[in-house]
Amino acid sequence: MARRPHHHVYVIELHKDVLFEPKFRKCNPGYVEGKPCVYVGMTGLDPDVRFDKHKAGIQANTYVFKYGLRLLPDLYEGFNPMPYQEAAEREVEVGIDLRSAGFGVWQA
Numbered sequence: 001m002a003r004r005p006h007h008h009v010y011v012i013e014l015h016k017d018v019l020f021e022p023k024f025r026k027c028n029p030g031y032v033e034g035k036p037c038v039y040v041g042m043t044g045l046d047p048d049v050r051f052d053k054h055k056a057g058i059q060a061n062t063y064v065f066k067y068g069l070r071l072l073p074d075l076y077e078g079f080n081p082m083p084y085q086e087a088a089e090r091e092v093e094v095g096i097d098l099r100s101a102g103f104g105v106w107q108a
């Protein structure tokens with residue numbers, strides 16, 4: 001019996017101070033001033049639970065732990081949940097799309 005799709009792609013808004021991190025800035029040479037900075041990830045958990053874990057320092061991305069503000073469900077809710085492989089591919093696509101739009105993007 002096939003498992004119910006339960007993976008999610010999620011997007012977290014990061015505080016603009018992340019732009020002072022040299023590694024983040026270097027990975028975003030096409031960043032357009034004034035556009036949001038975000039973290040794009042995927043999880044087998046509910047995105048709200050995963051965000052809380054980041055902020056609590058549990059398996060946390062450093063930028064989300066330090067600069068994470070809120071989830072941006074308008075950027076991901078339409079295609080969740082999905083199977084693992086689809087989520088892995090969609091995570092990359094969302095990051096590319098947002099970076100192409102001038103966002104500052106960090107992905108795991």
